[in-house]
Amino acid sequence: MMNARMKRFDIWSMITAAIFVGYIVFLALPLFMLLIKSFFDGTTGEFSLAYFTKFFSKAYYMNAVWNSIKVTVSVTILAIVVAGPLAYVMSTIKIKGSTTIRILILISSMSAPFIGAYAWILLLGRSGIITKFLSQVFGIEMPDIYGFSGILLVLTLQLSPLIFMYVSGALKNVDHSLLEAAESMNVTGLRKMWKVLVPLITPTLLAGGLLVFMRAFADFGTPMLIGEGYRTVPVLIFNEFISEVGGDDGFAAAISVIVVLFATTVFLLQKYVANRKSYSMSALNPIEPKKIKGVANIAAHVYVYLFTIVAMMPQVYVAYTSFQKTSGKIFVPGYSLDSYRAAFSKVGDSILNTFLLASITIVIITLSASLIAYVTVKRKGAVANVLDTFTMLPYIVPGSILGIALLVTFNKQPLMLSGTAAILIAAFVIRRLPYTIRSSAAVLHQVSDSIEEAAISLGSSPMRTFFKVTMPMMISGVIAGAIISWISVITELSTSIILYTGSTRTMTVAVYTEVVRGNYGVAAALSTLLTVATVLSLLLFFKLTGKKEVSM
Amino acid sequence: MSVAISFNNIVKKYGEATVIPELSLTIKEGEFFTLLGPSGCGKTTLLRMIAGFNSIEGGEMTFNGRAMNQVAPGKRNIGMVFQSYAIFPHLNVSENIAFGLQTRKLVKQEIAKQVDEILKVVQIEQYRDRMPKNLSGGQQQRVALARAIVIKPDVLLMDEPLSNLDAQLRVDMRNAIKQIQREVGITTVYVTHDQEEAMAVSDRIAVMKGGVIQHVGTPREIYQRPANLFVATFVGRTNIIEAVIARNERGEASVVIGDSYQESIPSLNRIQEAIGAVKLSVRPEEFVLSPDQTGLKGTVVNSMFLGLNTHLTVKLSHGQEVEVITQSELDDVIETGERIYLKILAEKINVFDASGNRNFTGGTG
Numbered sequence: 052m053m054n055a056r057m058k059r060f061d062i063w064s065m066i067t068a069a070i071f072v073g074y075i076v077f078l079a080l081p082l083f084m085l086l087i088k089s090f091f092d093g094t095t096g097e098f099s100l101a102y103f104t105k106f107f108s109k110a111y112y113m114n115a116v117w118n119s120i121k122v123t124v125s126v127t128i129l130a131i132v133v134a135g136p137l138a139y140v141m142s143t144i145k146i147k148g149s150t151t152i153r154i155l156i157l158i159s160s161m162s163a164p165f166i167g168a169y170a171w172i173l174l175l176g177r178s179g180i181i182t183k184f185l186s187q188v189f190g191i192e193m194p195d196i197y198g199f200s201g202i203l204l205v206l207t208l209q210l211s212p213l214i215f216m217y218v219s220g221a222l223k224n225v226d227h228s229l230l231e232a233a234e235s236m237n238v239t240g241l242r243k244m245w246k247v248l249v250p251l252i253t254p255t256l257l258a259g260g261l262l263v264f265m266r267a268f269a270d271f272g273t274p275m276l277i278g279e280g281y282r283t284v285p286v287l288i289f290n291e292f293i294s295e296v297g298g299d300d301g302f303a304a305a306i307s308v309i310v311v312l313f314a315t316t317v318f319l320l321q322k323y324v325a326n327r328k329s330y331s332m333s334a335l336n337p338i339e340p341k342k343i344k345g346v347a348n349i350a351a352h353v354y355v356y357l358f359t360i361v362a363m364m365p366q367v368y369v370a371y372t373s374f375q376k377t378s379g380k381i382f383v384p385g386y387s388l389d390s391y392r393a394a395f396s397k398v399g400d401s402i403l404n405t406f407l408l409a410s411i412t413i414v415i416i417t418l419s420a421s422l423i424a425y426v427t428v429k430r431k432g433a434v435a436n437v438l439d440t441f442t443m444l445p446y447i448v449p450g451s452i453l454g455i456a457l458l459v460t461f462n463k464q465p466l467m468l469s470g471t472a473a474i475l476i477a478a479f480v481i482r483r484l485p486y487t488i489r490s491s492a493a494v495l496h497q498v499s500d501s502i503e504e505a506a507i508s509l510g511s512s513p514m515r516t517f518f519k520v521t522m523p524m525m526i527s528g529v530i531a532g533a534i535i536s537w538i539s540v541i542t543e544l545s546t547s548i549i550l551y552t553g554s555t556r557t558m559t560v561a562v563y564t565e566v567v568r569g570n571y572g573v574a575a576a577l578s579t580l581l582t583v584a585t586v587l588s589l590l591l592f593f594k595l596t597g598k599k600e601v602s603m
Numbered sequence: 604m605s606v607a608i609s610f611n612n613i614v615k616k617y618g619e620a621t622v623i624p625e626l627s628l629t630i631k632e633g634e635f636f637t638l639l640g641p642s643g644c645g646k647t648t649l650l651r652m653i654a655g656f657n658s659i660e661g662g663e664m665t666f667n668g669r670a671m672n673q674v675a676p677g678k679r680n681i682g683m684v685f686q687s688y689a690i691f692p693h694l695n696v697s698e699n700i701a702f703g704l705q706t707r708k709l710v711k712q713e714i715a716k717q718v719d720e721i722l723k724v725v726q727i728e729q730y731r732d733r734m735p736k737n738l739s740g741g742q743q744q745r746v747a748l749a750r751a752i753v754i755k756p757d758v759l760l761m762d763e764p765l766s767n768l769d770a771q772l773r774v775d776m777r778n779a780i781k782q783i784q785r786e787v788g789i790t791t792v793y794v795t796h797d798q799e800e801a802m803a804v805s806d807r808i809a810v811m812k813g814g815v816i817q818h819v820g821t822p823r824e825i826y827q828r829p830a831n832l833f834v835a836t837f838v839g840r841t842n843i844i845e846a847v848i849a850r851n852e853r854g855e856a857s858v859v860i861g862d863s864y865q866e867s868i869p870s871l872n873r874i875q876e877a878i879g880a881v882k883l884s885v886r887p888e889e890f891v892l893s894p895d896q897t898g899l900k901g902t903v904v905n906s907m908f909l910g911l912n913t914h915l916t917v918k919l920s921h922g923q924e925v926e927v928i929t930q931s932e933l934d935d936v937i938e939t940g941e942r943i944y945l946k947i948l949a950e951k952i953n954v955f956d957a958s959g960n961r962n963f964t965g966g967t968g
């Protein structure tokens with residue numbers, strides 16, 4: 052029925068066209084410019100493969116690739132190994148305080164990963180309190196946390212909650228009778244899990260694994276802070292692009308192109324495998340957590356609590372240090388609000404910037420996501436399909452690379468945006484749109500076409516129909532998506548660190564710089580403010596959606 | 604305000620597939636017109652062409668002679684009741700009903716007044732402030748109807764509006780719909796696949812099959828003189844019996860069933876050409892028990908007492924089973940296994956040619 056209306060040129064065609072132009076200018080063009088830059092010599096302007104040959108021929112660069120792959124694969128496997136059983140335990144066994152635990156796990160995943168990195172340095176670093184405590188009291192020397200192991204620790208803790216949420220969601224859709232059926236055929240215990248449960252949740256594990264993989268792969272703050280010379284690809288790109296001496300934009304572009312190609316391959320591979328293995332499930336008789344007794348019960352509780360404590364530790368400890376007295380850069384005994392005072396006076400502008408930029412971003416995201424969701428869901432066709440692909444792209448383009456792409460595109464007239472707030476907002480919007488589009492589209496899929504036809508047959512114009520009928524019905528999904536996007540905008544570092552200038556510095560950038568400078572008090576105060584903002588936003592989300600979970 | 608709708612050789616295609624080939628039809632002003640047919644025959648498609656939600660690939664559709672093919676749905680001044688009701692879930696009852704009035708730039712008081720009036724007509728005044736999710740199916744149906752007619756549309760369109768209701772409510776609502784339609788007098792096009800419902804509400808019915816209209820007529824015409832065998836079987840229950848036509852020396856025609864039963868059919872006398880084998884449509888009530896031992900011989904294989912009537916399944920001597928409805932008698936109970944003789948009511952039955960496409964006994968084509 053829609054194709055009949057599609058043929059007529061109406062306001063929706065114009066909106067679709069406008070969205071298209073937006074995506075072409077702020078996504079397709081920058082990525083294209085990146086590609087161009089990587090294939091043309093920076094000084095002579097001639098076509099050349101020099102950047103690529105340089106990258107693939109030097110052990111120094113290949114080493115970074117190897118490091119990235121090691122980190123990413125290890126983090127993904129470890130996250131599945133840690134969080135898969137965690138989700139299973141929480142879904143099948145009654146754990147005391149499980150609602151609170153779920154919320155805590157969610158909160159721990161929502162903070163910026165590099166804050167975890169710096170918190171773990173405070174805890175387990177050379178002069179970390181746990182390190183000192185263990186060596187002074189017990190004479191135990193902790194292994195070195197810097198480098199690979201630290202990155203692994205931080206990213207695993209940070210990203211395991213994603214797997215936890217994915218698997219918990221999938222287990223909710225597994226019918227308990229399936230497990231009972233297996234038991235009745237004498238397939239029990241681990242064999243039951245391996246033969247029945249694991250295959251059923253494999254598509255989910257793949258999807259969650261992909262998300263973890265992409266985030267671990269793109270993460271830049273963690274290796275920067277705790278890596279101490281352990282160079283991964285994002286670090287490489289950042290250094291090449293930012294550093295005043297010896298940096299090379301063209302070379303950074305070439306690495307970016309390689310990274311995007313690699314990410315695309317992984318993405319398509321995952322999609323291919325997941326499509327072949329997907330089942331549509333819905334449980335009439337979902338698995339309920341059961342009370343158990345004895346050692347197993349204790350073990351289950353210990354596992355869940357231990358994970359939660361370790362996952363929450365960085366944020367709690369950072370918050371604690373934010374109230375410690377400081378003298379210069381060092382913490383001294385006693386408590387005070389000095390760090391907060393210092394934060395407001397030294398980097399108060401970053402607080403304002405963060406909330407201002409995020410607010411503008413969210414307004415734009417809310418409006419465009421609802422329009423795009425509408426176009427892709429309700430006005431199917433070739434145009435909508437292309438749009439759908441566009442909206443998926445940011446999943447596979449790491450934030451820092453999008454930042455670089457925008458910078459190389461908009462650094463000269465007539466599109467001189469570098470250094471402005473606009474370029475940051477553009478980057479945030481592009482990166483966070485997919486999530487809000489998805490949550491809006493999910494609601495929109497449930498709205499039958501006849502509701503709109505009813506409005507139209509009553510003489511309502513397309514725009515009035517959208518704002519009076521469709522929008523109110525999908526608003527819950529839009530807002531839910533927008534809040535989560537808001538949280539990720541205020542906690543994101545990789546794009547803003549590339550795009551910020553003195554006047555557009557954000558809180559995460561300020562935390563990062565303060566940590567690098569050793570101003571742990573100010574960093575702690577800012578981080579704590581971010582955590583508070585995150586928790587408040589989450590509470591708002593819970594209140595508005597009536598749910599106690601977030602789908603990523 | 605009401606309009607007459609006319610289709611001249613209308614064509615509907617989905618891609619390459621032609622769903623409605625060259626259909627012509629006129630719906631009179633103010634009448635309750637029903638599109639009846641089995642699922643997938645194109646009723647919804649035709650209705651949505653009237654509404655403007657479906658494009659028209661050929662021919663012309665007019666409202667009172669004005670071509671409507673290119674007019675946008677919102678400009679056609681139609682009221683539509685959807686199968687799913689399509690009530691706006693975020694608006695309460697009166698806001699739902701006022702929605703269409705608001706697009707018509709009326710002043711607030713006027714809107715309120717019209718909403719009040721229509722709430723009375725559909726008898727849901729007491730629910731005016733309720734949210735849709737707190738209404739029963741029947742109440743939602745009334746809201747949908749009120750919302751469609753409050754804008755004083757030129758045409759009211761309804762697509763299987765009762766199919767989501769339970770059986771009892773369906774009967775109540777169809778009476779309500781009929782009565783409300785009479786009150787407001789809007790040209791109404793109603794879609795259903797339920798022939799009983801169609802008979803109950805309609806002034807006229809178009810029976811469709813495969814995108815082609817088989818018969819247009821009043822419920823009585825369609826039931827009593829169906830245009831072809833499909834219409835005879837689709838509307839009401841009937842028995843199809845093979846027979847041949849014989850003529851005596853005076854040219855008077857009669858049907859011969861089997862080798863022992865013959866009944867003269869005066870309405871066939873006017874037909875000049877030779878007719879051989881035919882198919883008879885004999886409705887269950889068009890059989891009578893023969894008091895003497897003449898007529899079609901058969902055995903009762905099932906007898907169901909339903910109060911006023913008794914339904915019999917009778918196996919005729921040549922093996923065919925037929926359904927028969929008789930008035931229940933006080934004393935003369937017919938038992939399963941009993942041997943009986945049946946006669947047909949010659950003036951009521953319909954005689955079709957062997958292909959079933961032509962009715963010799965009358966009926967419009």
Ligand SMILES: Nc1ncnc2c1ncn2[C@@H]1O[C@H](COP(=O)(O)OP(=O)(O)O)[C@@H](O)[C@H]1O
Pocket residue numbers: 052617622640641642643644645646647648649
């Ligand atoms: N949007 C569409 N695209 C392709 N074919 C369609 C579409 N809508 C309906 N049809 C086909 O047109 C025919 C008539 O459908 P419809 O009008 O819905 O029948 P009815 O309402 O009588 O059950 C069916 O064969 C159906 O499959």
Ligand SMILES: [Mg+2]
Pocket residue numbers: 646647648
């Ligand atoms: Mg239909």
